[in-house]
Amino acid sequence: MRVLVATNGVPFIRGGAELLADALVRELNARGHQAEQLRIPLRWEDPAEVADVMLYARTVDLRDVDRVIALKFPAYLIPHPAVTVWLLHQFRQVYDLWGTPWGPDVADPRWQGLRHAIEHADTTALRRARRVFTNDTVTRDRLSRFNGVDATVLHPPLPDEGQIVGGPAGDYVLCLGRVATGKRPLLAVEAMARTRSDVRLVVAGQPESEETADALRAAVERHGLEDRVELRLRFLETAEKRELLAGALGVAYFPIDEDSFGYVTAEAMTASKPVVTVTDSGGILNLVRDGETGLVVDPAPEQVAGAFDRLAEDRPRSEGMGRAALGAVAELNLSWEHVIKELLR
Incomplete structure (x- = not known):
């Protein structure tokens, strides 16, 4: 056809x-x-x-x-x-x-x-x-x-299903995906200024505009977070993205009323990482269950900071949520065979 x-x-x-x-x-x-x-x-x-x-x-x-x-x-x-x-x-x-x-x-x-x-x-x-x-x-x-x-x-399968693997949790929360105002990466940076633990943050993805990138850089400088927040503001090749996922403590994803659970969520959970999201992030909440597969908090820097600290201060629980996340995404049976059969029927 x-x-x-x-x-x-x-x-x-x-x-x-x-x-x-x-x-x-x-x-x-x-x-x-x-x-x-x-x-x-x-x-x-x-x-x-x-x-x-x-x-x-x-x-x-x-x-x-x-x-x-x-x-x-x-x-x-x-x-x-x-x-x-x-x-x-x-x-x-x-x-x-x-x-x-x-x-x-x-x-x-x-x-x-x-x-x-x-x-x-x-x-x-x-x-x-x-x-x-x-x-x-x-x-x-x-x-x-x-x-x-x-x-x-x-439901869409992952673009390169089967290639995501987990790894030992590091000391950073990963804010992954297109760096756009509607995805609220700035919320993650503002949260870092309010954490009490030594957790780090990596923001990685292609910016939608130079203004968006500048706002993140300014927030890092304003709060003196240069040693705790890493900005990789560019398109990430698959290998680099997989490496970041494998070593993350958890993944932060804060879109505004997302249309679906999003690739970032599915990739994080496939890598056995808990996802931190917020109460108005839409379809993500179908997969991220508070205290089970991740943490769901109000979209405020203080609340997000508390979630980051919980991941860092209770690693056994974080790892348990990551295992549950892998099981939850596996239940969706994301398959290209099924998708193409339905689309061409």
Whole structure:
């Protein structure tokens, strides 16, 4: 089967969604299909640019393609007769992020008009799709709430499943993944200024902007944390990421209402590491159970600092939570065979 995996992307920025798209193409080709990827450039700061990208998606003329697997807005707007949607992200700025600090200017009439246009286009396209899956219950419930569209949860496997191994716990908590404001790495740094133990922090990942990176550097300097906080602000190759995971005491992940449990969570738990997260981090809370597979606290530096200290001061319990985390992620049976069978059915 000739399959086009369609998604969006910001040039030179790579995160979990990009890794998933790459892995899906690779796994389809490994099973004898012909698969390629279409990445539609998307920047959301200007409503006119978003509207242009929507128009582009709705006018893409695909020939000699048997199936389109659309992952993100606006890829599912492509007018192909056989579109299967595996929804990772809608344009959340006009849905649950509308009227929040992470959304656009709601008083701007251009954004108001675009909001209605996106809701209408999404609902129409998603109802027209042959099948609709989501990556977790959070995305599914949001889709039902805003668009009245039912979907089936299809959990994504890790991009390179089977290659993650645990290791002896070191003295650092690892804050891993794309370094973006919505992932709140700054919360981890601010927490370090309030810890009582000698726990260290490693923040590792590609920054979304130089402003985000500068804010982290400034916080480290402001609190005098140069000897306890290491910033690896760049894209990490797989081997380096695996090494950091294997040696971590635990993993910190604080996204705002994450659409799923996230690759960072699954990778950490596969490496038998407990995950520290916060009460408003969304789908992660389906896997991270407080005191069992990790620690769940309020999104405040003092609370996060206490969680870091608990990991460092009670290592036997931390290791026990890590073992439980491995068992919890194993129960999900994250399998490419299952995913591809469902997407091509």
